[in-house]
Amino acid sequence: GAFLDAIAAGNPALNAYVAVTGDEARAMAARSDEKLANGTGGALEGIPLGIKDLFATRGVHTQACSNILKDFKPHYESTVTANLWADGAVMLGKLNMDEFAMGSSNETSCHGKAINPWRRKDSDQALVPGGSSGGSAAAVAAGLCLGATATDTGGSIRQPAALTGTVGMKPTYGRCSRWGVVAYASSLDQAGPITRTVRDNAILLRSMASVDPKDTTSVDRPVPDYEAAVGRSVKGLKIGIPAEYRVEGMQGAVDSLWQQGIAWLKDAGAEIVEISLPHTKYALPAYYIVAPAEASSNLARYDGVRYGLRVDGTDIADMYENTRAAGFGTEVKRRVLIGTYVLSAGYYDAYYLKAQKVRTLIKRDFDLAFQAGVDAILAPATPDAAFAPGEFSDPVSMYLNDIFTVTVNMAGLPSLAVPAGVNGDGLPLGLQLIGRPFDEETLYSLGSTIE
Numbered sequence: 237g238a239f240l241d242a243i244a245a246g247n248p249a250l251n252a253y254v255a256v257t258g259d260e261a262r263a264m265a266a267r268s269d270e271k272l273a274n275g276t277g278g279a280l281e282g283i284p285l286g287i288k289d290l291f292a293t294r295g296v297h298t299q300a301c302s303n304i305l306k307d308f309k310p311h312y313e314s315t316v317t318a319n320l321w322a323d324g325a326v327m328l329g330k331l332n333m334d335e336f337a338m339g340s341s342n343e344t345s346c347h348g349k350a351i352n353p354w355r356r357k358d359s360d361q362a363l364v365p366g367g368s369s370g371g372s373a374a375a376v377a378a379g380l381c382l383g384a385t386a387t388d389t390g391g392s393i394r395q396p397a398a399l400t401g402t403v404g405m406k407p408t409y410g411r412c413s414r415w416g417v418v419a420y421a422s423s424l425d426q427a428g429p430i431t432r433t434v435r436d437n438a439i440l441l442r443s444m445a446s447v448d449p450k451d452t453t454s455v456d457r458p459v460p461d462y463e464a465a466v467g468r469s470v471k472g473l474k475i476g477i478p479a480e481y482r483v484e485g486m487q488g489a490v491d492s493l494w495q496q497g498i499a500w501l502k503d504a505g506a507e508i509v510e511i512s513l514p515h516t517k518y519a520l521p522a523y524y525i526v527a528p529a530e531a532s533s534n535l536a537r538y539d540g541v542r543y544g545l546r547v548d549g550t551d552i553a554d555m556y557e558n559t560r561a562a563g564f565g566t567e568v569k570r571r572v573l574i575g576t577y578v579l580s581a582g583y584y585d586a587y588y589l590k591a592q593k594v595r596t597l598i599k600r601d602f603d604l605a606f607q608a609g610v611d612a613i614l615a616p617a618t619p620d621a622a623f624a625p626g627e628f629s630d631p632v633s634m635y636l637n638d639i640f641t642v643t644v645n646m647a648g649l650p651s652l653a654v655p656a657g658v659n660g661d662g663l664p665l666g667l668q669l670i671g672r673p674f675d676e677e678t679l680y681s682l683g684s685t686i687e
């Protein structure tokens with residue numbers, strides 16, 4: 237009830253929720269109250285959550301914030317959200333995002349942009365919450381839910397978390413099932429939680445994570461008690477500081493915060509070592525080949541026949557064309573065009589194959605660092621703080637926002653963004669901890685030292 241009231245009061249200014257499921261939320265909460273009263277409550281009993289519009293929720297608005305999925309209500313539930321409901325969580329509604337999770341500012345949503353609850357000191361100019369999980373981050377930051385689901389293909393959990401002062405975990409590829417999550421780039425997509433604290437994050441991930449026969453890339457490994465890692469000593473852990481992340485254009489405040497984070501971990505007894513990840517500079521261009529390539533293939537299914545929008549035409553080809561022209565936004569069309577181009581005969585070797593080779597080199601950089609005994613890597617999450625809508629109007633400058641985040645997806649590694657301080661304008665900045673595959677626990681221990 238209190239959260240539904242908070243949404244009614246706060247959402248018009250933030251546009252974080254694109255659908256509020258008030259009646260269902262009340263019914264779920266009433267069932268939770270009963271279970272809590274008779275002592276049969278689950279790990280998340282009664283905890284109110286917001287769900288990114290990318291997760292299929294049975295009978296409920298699921299549109300990936302695209303016009304092409306207009307009025308789509310799936311007959312099935314994503315595995316991640318099913319896991320949350322099985323543990324007693326309550327759904328408040330569906331959260332805004334960039335269309336099909338393509339973007340870094342939440343400006344490409346068919347429901348309009350989401351707004352960051354933070355403002356620059358002495359200014360009331362609205363700022364973006366980052367993207368693509370901008371609604372998730374804004375809702376958590378503004379207290380419109382206790383936690384939210386999100387997804388991260390190239391930074392969409394960590395970047396919005398950093399820009400809103402919240403905690404975001406992009407788990408190891410395969411830790412959470414992708415089943416029922418609308419696909420963007422299948423070899424990079426991974427679901428994870430955005431929360432206010434590291435502890436809440438650890439609790440949510442434990443419920444979200446599972447092996448799933450319906451997603452053959454999900455991994456059959458026991459899900460640890462992540463919460464037990466929160467507050468655990470980081471003494472003796474070896475933390476790598478990658479020289480290549482000191483890039484041109486990085487704001488001074490980001491660099492000083494990074495130094496501050498290093499000092500905090502050192503004080504807590506961690507050992508700091510300089511490392512090199514020499515292929516970092518190729519990650520962004522390679523990502524913007526691999527991700528659109530997979531997207532162009534995944535988005536081929538939106539043809540006006542199976543789901544959502546249909547715009548009739550003179551024949552079936554004309555109907556496909558009309559539907560896709562009307563249903564997809566500009567950024568999605570750009571990605572489909574790039575993806576189709578880099579996969580086409582004659583260009584495949586030059587672009588897609590080359591990008592996949594770069595991906596292997598990026599992965600090898602991390603492997604070598606971990607083999608040399610590094611337990612985790614500390615780097616900034618974003619090159620700058622939250623920006624104003626329209627500030628990055630050309631796509632390439634928008635893509636540059638992802639410079640610190642995409643490498644992790646290319647390598648399939650877990651990474652936790654934690655709020656670490658503010659810049660001169662009083663806006664939150666985040667640091668990012670990158671771990672060995674399936675070692676989310678170490679990241680939670682380190683994250684709780686920094687937050």
Ligand code: GLN
Nearest residue numbers: 337338339389390391392
């Ligand atoms: N900003 C990146 C992109 O547009 C990442 C998005 C994401 O992680 N879903 O591709």
